[in-house]
Amino acid sequence: MTTPPESPAYATIREGIALREQGRSPEAKALMAPLVADVESGDDAFAKVFLAHSLADVHENPEDELAWDLRALAFMDQLTDQRAIERGNPGGKKALLPSLHLNLAVDYRRLGDDANARRHFGLGQAHLDALSDDEYGDSIRNAFAEGI
Numbered sequence: 001m002t003t004p005p006e007s008p009a010y011a012t013i014r015e016g017i018a019l020r021e022q023g024r025s026p027e028a029k030a031l032m033a034p035l036v037a038d039v040e041s042g043d044d045a046f047a048k049v050f051l052a053h054s055l056a057d058v059h060e061n062p063e064d065e066l067a068w069d070l071r072a073l074a075f076m077d078q079l080t081d082q083r084a085i086e087r088g089n090p091g092g093k094k095a096l097l098p099s100l101h102l103n104l105a106v107d108y109r110r111l112g113d114d115a116n117a118r119r120h121f122g123l124g125q126a127h128l129d130a131l132s133d134d135e136y137g138d139s140i141r142n143a144f145a146e147g148i
Contacts, residue, residue: 006087009035009047013054020058029058045078046087049096056103066107073100091130098124098131098140105148121148 012035019028032055039051049072056068081092089095101124108117125144131137 007039007042007044007047009039009044009051013047013051016058017054020054025058025060029055032058044083045075045080046083048072048075049079049100050087053096053100053103056107062107062110066104066111069100069103069107073104076100090132094127094130095132095137097127098144100124101127102140102143102148109148117148 013032016028016032019025019031032051035051036055039047042048052068052072052075056065056072059065059068076093076096079093079096081094084091084093084096101120104120105117105124108114108120121144128141128144131140
């Protein structure tokens, strides 16, 4: 199977992630925010999930972070397993759910909503078997093992 070419938005999102990992979240947000209109009006559901999930991570305000993570989760309805696999997720779209639900669990915990935090933690755990046996999969499994 040939991987379809990706839009330039992917490179910008990856650059934003790198900035965030360097502790430069405001710069990451400024870099990625202009992509929202184009990505969300397009037909690449993976890019929509990827951008929203990445933007959530660069917001300091827990309400904003929650809103972006919920947006990413909502875009999952548009994503097909085939598209997720094409973008490097052998477990399909289910392989994205542990990270999304873990982030939502953390968001809700930060906001003092322990019931929703526990619910999303459980929803994420239910999909751990979809993760690849690689560094990324290990990092998500380890995060669940540590709890929220």
